[in-house]
């Protein structure tokens with residue numbers, strides 16, 4: 004999918020040779036679990052860094068050691084992460100590495116293996132989440148059902164859709180369209196956009212079941 008046909012709320016990471024190479028490693032079915040974890044953690048780190056570029060900043064002046072003031076910017080408002088379990092939990096470490104002491108909520112959603120319909124099991128979110136920007140974390144966006152259900156949970160807890168930034172590693176065009184139709188105000192940042200969904204609603208070419216590869220090898 005070329006970037007020209009991405010929905011207006013979606014962006015991709017710069018499609019660099021490095022990113023392409025990292026993704027090639029984790030797509031390889033012969034990549035062992037330890038390498039899958041190492042290289043997907045590297046991609047996630049790039050994704051989280053890019054996601055932070057969508058947070059608003061305000062002008063902020065500091066005094067430098069030279070005694071001269073410097074007018075720069077500071078992040079405006081507080082953030083939190085929310086991971087969609089299980090696979091989204093793999094993205095928490097990178098967020099903690101770049102945002103010290105960040106609060107992280109969790110939403111457990113599982114796709115029915117036969118129908119691909121998402122089922123919500125529980126949500127544990129910061130009490131003040133309605134006052135925060137939310138980085139929603141899940142590496143795979145297939146039909147979009149799980150992401151949309153997680154966004155429904157966030158909105159039911161008072162989060163404004165325009166304060167949600169959804170970070171995912173591999174998206175399908177169908178999933179991006181479905182998220183766009185449901186929540187056009189949510190910013191979606193994907194590392195890569197693949198060709199399509201299979202008849203079993205897996206991303207093609209994709210990398211298989213992310214949670215199984217990261218957690219069970």
Ligand code: PRP
Pocket residue numbers: 087088089090091112113114115119121141142143144145146147148149150178204212213214215
């Ligand atoms: C995977 C993935 C997403 C979802 C994507 O999770 O991590 O949450 O499927 O599919 P969708 O866009 O069609 O909803 P899964 O439910 O398999 O659970 P897991 O994280 O435990 O592997």
Ligand code: URA
Pocket residue numbers: 143145204205206207209210211212213214
């Ligand atoms: N979940 C995954 O882990 N991979 C897919 O391709 C679709 C859903």
